[in-house]
Amino acid sequence: MNNRYIKAGITVFPGSNCDFDVHHVLTDIFNVNTSFIWHKDKPKSCREYDFIVIPGGFSYGDYLRAGALAARSEIMGLLNDYADNGGIILGICNGFQILLEAKLLTGVMLTNKSLRFECKYVHLRPFNMDTPFTCAIKDNAILKMPIAHHDGNYFATSKIINGLNKNNGIIFKYCNVTGEITEDANPNGSLYNIAGISNEKCNVMGLMPHPERSSEKLLGGEDGGYIFKSIIKYIKEK
Amino acid sequence: MAIKAKVKKENYKLFGLSLDEYKKISELLGREPDDFELGIFSAMWSEHCSYKSSKVYLKTLPVAGDNVIIGPGENAGVVDFGDGDVLIFKMESHNHPSFIEPFQGAATGVGGIMRDIFTMGARPIANLNSLRFGSCFNPKTPYYVSEVVKGIGFYGNCMGVPTVGGEVVFDECYNDNILVNAFTIGIAKKDGIFLSSKCEVGNVVVYVGSATGMDGMHGATMASEEFDSKKNKKRSTVQVGDPFTEKLLLEACLEAMDKKLIVSIQDMGAAGITSSSFEMADKSGHGMTINLDAFPLRTPNMTPIEIMLSESQERMLLACKKEDFESLNAIFDKWGLNCVKVGEVIDENIIRFNHHSKPYKILDVSTVVNGPAYNRPKRKPKYLQKILPIKINDYRIPKNLNEIAKRLITHPNIASKRPVFTQYDYTIGTNTVVPPGFSAAVLRVKGENKADKDSKNKGFLLNVGGNSRYTYLNPYMGGALAVVECARNIAACGGNPVAVTDCLNFASPEDPEVMWQFSEAVKGIKDAATKLKTPVISGNVSFYNETAKKEGDKPTISKIYPTPVIGMVGFIEDVNKTVTPYFKDEGDEIFLLGRLKGDLGGSLYMDLVHKDFCQKPADTDLDYEITLQNCIRLLINGGMIKSAADISEGGIFVALAESSITNPNKILGFTVDLNIKELSYAEVLFSEFEQAFIITSKSHSEQKLLKAIGDFNVNLLKIGVVSKDIMKINNTIELKSDIIKNGYESSLETVISAAHI
Amino acid sequence: MSKKAMIKITLKEEVLDPQGKAVLSVLKSSGYNNIKDVRVGKYIELFIDSEIENQRSSKDDKNAKNKLDKEIKEISEKVLSNPLIEEFSITIK
């Protein structure tokens, strides 16, 4: 699989810590030409990248509110333009939180209802197969991936939820093994079991679980790989 | 030279020195020390920094081996992992700080041990921890558990280092002294190891990381402040951890190392700048100048000794070539960290301090560093006379073993530790092949040709453990067993034990009985580590785990049981061959590999059922152990078995039950027939630390297995089959797997979430 | 009449405040240059049911108030804060 002509960028904030993992999966598993974007390096634009991943971690220690401080950093301006021009952005975990705080996505993350950090495997059901992040997922597939976060309890006003529903912006929900959306399957108290949402144009997605940690059989499963396969497929067919 | 008997202000007591030590210092200086000198000496001569009570014993441990690159003496030990890779690991205690402030204490413990690892040039790739709390009925226990666990998660998760294993033990003996032992392993290139001993004359001495504040100062401040109560109100001896800054420090250090801008480096742990500067000077055989005006301070106007003794976290001291300083500075600047010149390496074996732009003090390095070494008196404890071989016939074996079995599997020491380890990020790093919750953790190492998914993946295995009750009942065996048990867990996954680190948690070394326990435990570790060829390449000693209390009017001392904890690392050539302990499929055959002795002394069964565990525990035959472990590795490497579990706390019953209910995808059970001549059911089912494994294999493989172990002189006994959802042993036990699973998984949560203040 | 206790919990002056430090650095890099330092603490509101007090005659009022004050102080000290590293101030309305 030669995807070397596809260029991916991974943003790095002080405190990002899933940057290497995403890099590993993109280069070593999917053979994509991947580079890091240090938050202070000032590329004039991000246009050279076919897609950008904001990886997980604890940007600025997540001290005030998860993602809050990174969302105020300069590079977010560039990402904003990139998104406006249709660029594909995937925010994973802390990346999702940053996208929310930067208002590229709508809603907010509260502390998990358990008030604890939760590291465990969850199941996800896709609700919109028509996005750059889901187009390679097989019909009716349920994906298994790990979560690892302290503030992944998605919350939004009903106005926001209505907006999301109208645009098919709810991309993934937590479900049980058989795909039912139940309270038991909700690991953090998220509204409507929401695990991943997109913006109106569906080119920016935030996802709480970590697809990069489940892209290899050796590590217990390859389901997360479908997210990256989708992005690659989308770019190839564009 | 005669020293005046009158001692100034008796300050030495505040600094934790003895009168003899004070006199010795005066003798070395040729006069009585001033407060600055006293502060420096007391730090460097403390038990923690000087190992004065344990040195003579630690020297006896095996430290060399085929794979050992660096043994004890540096920040951590280093083993060769092949292909130009090395693994660097160490375990350290943070017991006392965690008792005072469990969240911050545990957090900074994890932060400290990670600095020990990356100061050597390694990127930390896994954490483990060994935690001991008081009885689960103690009303304070839930508070300690939840805070310690949160603290560990807070630090490790933020750093992005997976916490992949550990142990959680509850025992009354830790009611007033909890134990928090943290283990970190990192990976580096063989030619990229950094040491504290390498500085050269003319190098600049550089301080990097957080600013220095009044953290963690004890006697020193009290003495120099003369109890200014107003100022003391703002003070805290608790160190607050900042994992975000440490993550930046990690990246900055590794980047600077990668660019070869660092000559020598030492983290600032206990006794902060004092120990790092003196140790760097001592190990390199040089000296340095230290400009006390240069340190970045968080609290203005700190006195020289306050600066020297501060235990602020997330700092390092390093030496670099003069011409490299600007490049070094640029890197730390990029990461937003302090990076300041504080001195220079000099040709004399002294440290020259400057303060307020004037020469301040000069101290001789070797005088300060070569603290006392004691051969403290020891005496075999009296209680040991009463530890006799168990007479099982004196006890009524309960009729309803089902009930007993349930109580064992739901005991918090045995029950699932899920509520704990799900608070740790164990999947980050994309290396965790076998996550926490089974036996040893298994991690792969990403190879060069990674796109080739089917390529062999070398890996390593990690395990920590120890059993303090066994050590209390037989200190020698307890030490040995800790090593053996770790090795068993690693062997049961198919790994080869390679080396160990240890944390020796004991009460006061000034108590001769404690000193005896210590010496015996070290001897046990020594013998087992020698036999198993797992040298001790790093470690830590924590004494004084005891608390003075009043029971009624009578003052008593509550001491922990002697608690040696071992952290072991093993290798596996191909992680794809790893075997996990849980049953795989219905119909598979279950075997007992090894032998059963049935000693119940020290067991949880004796404690729970007969309220009396103080009998002689089982002996471990080290020669047999080696044969047994070689045998199981052979079977695993030959791909002949589907699961393997050792027999530890709770005995065979627990091993079988756990194997049935920990399969992540299904609930299984077993039908087992276990009649062992001369042993009662209680002895067969509940005796612990047997030299045996429970293994499974697909049906009709008995002959093949027997053939494979032909020469080994190890028994293989077919005892039953894996079944669907019932656990059945002869006519004594019949339990529903799902009910047992529920109890096993919820028990610890009940302990942690108990309401409390 | 029900009451509200407002408790501010701050880190002692000399204790490291990683949160404050991180916020400060972001403020600086966002151009808020005249902010010299930031300390982050907790703010807790307790809503108190004073039905019991309602039933009391006014001469008991002072007693009740004292009792309440004491209780809130106790809660702040034992449950809400860690006296080793934190200090608190209470306002009751």
Place this chain on the structure above:
Amino acid sequence: MSKKAMIKITLKEEVLDPQGKAVLSVLKSSGYNNIKDVRVGKYIELFIDSEIENQRSSKDDKNAKNKLDKEIKEISEKVLSNPLIEEFSITIK
């Protein structure tokens, strides 16, 4: 003269506060039965360097004050709180 801005950040009333609930349950089980509800928020102190202001003549004072007020409000709104779920109040001294 340097100044201090004290900012209380609280969750909006309609937003669930699990941390407050947890504290409440601890208080109840410890016998503090007249505590009806608990809300946990943040308390942030900003220390402001006002050297610039010192150099100013007194007629500029009001202007400066207004500017400071505006800046603190902006910081609270844009950095310190998330308006979707939180509200804040500022005191400047």
